[in-house]
Amino acid sequence: MNRSELVTALAERAQVTRKDADAVLTALAESVGDVVAKGDEKVTIPGFLSFERTHRAARTARNPQTGEPLEIPAGYSVKISAGSKLKEAAKGK
Numbered sequence: 247m248n249r250s251e252l253v254t255a256l257a258e259r260a261q262v263t264r265k266d267a268d269a270v271l272t273a274l275a276e277s278v279g280d281v282v283a284k285g286d287e288k289v290t291i292p293g294f295l296s297f298e299r300t301h302r303a304a305r306t307a308r309n310p311q312t313g314e315p316l317e318i319p320a321g322y323s324v325k326i327s328a329g330s331k332l333k334e335a336a337k338g339k
Contacts, residue, residue, distance in 0.1 A: 295326060304317065304318060
């Protein structure tokens, strides 16, 4: 399902216009992005998903073409965890 299909599905379920559904989806993405960018708290939608920023340590990797070692600097990543309702839906229950 792409964004357009998701917006259409949200609009139908919530009985709102596609424009309103798109605005809500955009606001959700921006809000989650802002909180994750700060990194001081976790965003949780109970039973569905949780998002949090994690620190990734510096490490050494290898270039697969040359075998030469590469230094990958420390950085940040996003950890996304599925909630219980989403896990049950994935099982087909």
